Amino acid sequence: MADPSTYRPRPGEIPTEPGVYRFRDQHSRVIYVGKAISLRSRLSSYFQDISALHPRTRTMVQTGASVEWTVVRNEVEALQLEYAWIKEYDPRFNVKYRDDKSYPYLAVTMGEDFPRAQVMRGAKKPGTRYFGPYAHAWAIRETLDQLLRVFPVRTCSKGVFKRASQVGRPCLLGYIDKCSAPCVDRVSAQEHREIAEDFCDFMAGNTGRFVKDLEQRMRAASADLDFEAAARLRDDIVALQRALEKSAVVLPDATDADVFALADDELEVAFQVFHVRGGRVRGQRGWVSEKGAEEIADIVEHLLQQVYGGESPEAVPREVLVPVAPTGRGNLEEWLSELRGSRVQIRVPQRGDKKALLETVGRNAHQSLARHKVARSGDLTARSQALQELQEVLELDEAPLRVESFDISHVQGTDVVGSMVVFEDGLPRKSEYRRFIVREGTADDTAAMHEVLTRRFRHLLTAPHGAPEETTGGGDEASAGPTGQPVTPEGRPARFAYPPNLVVVDGGLPQVNAAAAALSEVGVNDVSVIGLAKRLEEIWVPGQDYPVILPRSSEGLYLLQRVRDEAHRFANTFHRQRRSKSMTVSRLDGIPGLGPARQKALLKAFGSVKRIEAASVEDLAGVSGIGPALAALVHERLTGEATTRAPSVNLATGEVLD
Structure with a gap:
């Protein structure tokens, strides 16, 4: 362990402005990131009497070899920079408020030409709408199966979609009307996107208008004596109602809120959060983390900082309900409002339905901590x-x-x-x-x-x-x-x-x-x-x-x-990945000047090697990056038919030389 006095900065050189500081160890690795309203006051507290520090903090100070800081204009900027550095450096002594459990989400890839609904885990991707998290993947599939009757959005993989478009026949879901089959042009790309947007609106909690619309259409069909259409619409309404039954109504005023609760002891703290959208619980998750010397208000502040940092605007609700007001509540509200693009309130409910819901989430947190203690009581000791x-x-x-x-x-x-x-x-x-x-x-x-x-x-x-x-x-x-x-x-x-x-x-x-x-x-x-x-x-x-x-x-x-x-x-x-790649040989391989990028461009334009083979030289030359000479060479290699000699070309750039 190092002596903190060897790298203690002189008090006069530490600024009194707000800022963010980093402790580094002897290998220049960032081991702790923190923020302070006054850098001088906060940093001085680490070096005055280390015996009075919390054991975890004392170990951090003794492990460190240097400390550095960055001055910012206000506390909101300090909050943003602290989150960015914690995410970038993953410091050893910062308490992790997210565990390594991968929760499944219902994701809709709105960034694709034909959006796809699927179960997703892991890091969130830009251009994708996420709903959840869910406790089990089967719960997502059950919900999705009910809703596909009303919102026949694509669920197949890229490979299945591509093969269906090549052969001109949809998959089974297309035949049973649980997919609108954009692969065979039953609907246009714009029409399919509108279906996906309606699906996302329903999942986001805007459910009433869809049920009312189906009821009106059912009554109109019945009035026109089109009883078959009315029966189909009736079944669609039942499917929506079954999907809604899976998420209980917990707040009658259609509130959008995230409800956090925690349970702690001397060493660890357990968190639970219910994601409420439109008054219904749309997702739930929980985790257990180590506990440092922080007060509960500081824990809540860092929890919200790490949960919402990096999230998309639609993932931030209008209200955040917590058991204790976080430190820097006003700064957090300002930061979350910037993320969402509209006003966000952090509240501690005192009475009514929201207070009762918070107590329910709190009971879940206590049970989670108890289960964790039983399951992993000997893990730290064993390590x-x-x-x-x-x-x-x-x-x-x-x-x-x-x-x-x-x-x-x-x-x-x-x-x-x-x-x-x-x-x-x-x-x-x-x-x-x-x-x-x-x-x-x-x-x-x-x-x-x-x-x-x-x-x-x-x-x-x-x-x-x-x-x-x-x-x-x-x-x-x-x-x-x-x-x-x-x-x-x-x-x-x-x-x-x-x-x-x-x-x-x-x-x-x-x-x-x-x-x-x-x-x-x-x-x-x-x-x-x-x-x-x-x-x-x-x-x-x-x-x-x-x-x-x-x-x-x-x-x-x-x-x-x-x-x-x-x-x-x-x-x-x-090794299996490389062996599989080396065993996959394409007929396009080995053609001079046709590297991976140009092969990909040809396959994207024509869909398959068979279609490339059937294309004319002029069609091949129309692909970006494929010049006349290279197009003639590709056609000759694939078909075995010699073409009229094309002008010489630089295969690296596609430039015609003569």
Whole structure:
């Protein structure tokens, strides 16, 4: 642990204006982000008497190696910048108010030419309307199945849609009138978009007008003695009513609000939120997070900040109901109003239906915390025990808080790839995972492991430009930071900038020796290397003739197995992707001048290779990026028919030379 006095700024140089501050560790990694009305007052409180600080805050200050700050004009700007930095850096000591659970949403891809309704998880995409979240995916499918009768929006994948348009026949849903079949031009793109917009309006809570419209049309059809049409409309009304029955009415005044409640103890806090639209519960979610030294008002402020930051305007409701008024309530309302584009109120209900609903959400939060305590009561203890056990058995200077594991995957020397997975504090950190494409001609697993580790730790020491073969993207241009660690021009640590405490390779003594040799050649001498062999689960250490054997019930062995198996899974997944791609050969491959971009342009214009083959040279030349000479060459290669000699062309640019 560092002495905070070694990097404590002089009080006179800290401004008194509002701003946002960042603590960094010895590797220039941001470990905490905070905001303050007065930077001088807030930062001074971290260094006066650390023994009086909350244990979590004291550990953060002792882990830090430097502190920096940015002055802003007002508290709203500080709120926005704090959220942006927390999202960008994912600091270790900031309390996470979102867990890693992926809730399903009903999503409508309004950004596509033919919007599609489907179940979606994970990060939200621009141009897509989301409804939910739902507790179960089957609940979304049941709701969608009821509504497709009235709103026959497309639900098929791009592949199914494309095949249906090519053969001129819709899928089963098109035949049973649960899809308007825009793939075969039963409706135009504009008409299908209007259906999707009506579907979104219904899901957003504007339900009354649709039911009333169907009732009026049913009565009109009955008056005209068109009883078949009236019966179909009656069934449509029943379908809408069944869909509405699945969401209970909780607020009679058609309120749009998000209702938050929490339950906490000394260590953790559980949250629940009900998303109410049009007076009905349209979604529910909950999560449990660690609890720092914050008061409940501060927790509520940061909760709202992280829940709504980055959301689309329609995801922010008119009202936010909370159990305790958050710190900086006025600033939060102003910030949320900017996000929504209209007035947003944060209220603490005192009586009536909203107070009763808040109490219901609170009971859900208490039950969630109780279930979490029962299910994971031993998790933190087990992880701490595993790290301490590995430190003792492997004779490490400190507990291996960051473990990196590497594995190689291939089939008889083809499509050789490597993987790197990262565990921090005993938990996977998937944003730090990396994949490597090993160069062709590598003799065996040990040579491939040597190459992967050499490349990884060369990045650590020199931080060069990102290598193109790493499929996760190239690194940033970097230079040495104040602590000697590479940083980008914007001041962020470069890729691979954080050294591990322990490297785990999949294999026995040969793989371990190859890994140790790679680190030694690069000049890394302060990182421990071990190998975990699958057969007997023994641990191999470089330079030792006999392995370390841990009991099968050991928490340390269990952690190593998890790390090793995750690296194996990650490598195999990447290898299967590359092998599948290499086995997919198109007739367009190998035509000079026809690269992936131009192949994609041709397929988008014609729909299939068969249609490209049937097209004339003039039609091919009409595609953007395809010149006359290249069009003639494509036609000749696909049909085998020689065409009249076209003028010479530069295949890289499509420019006619003569």
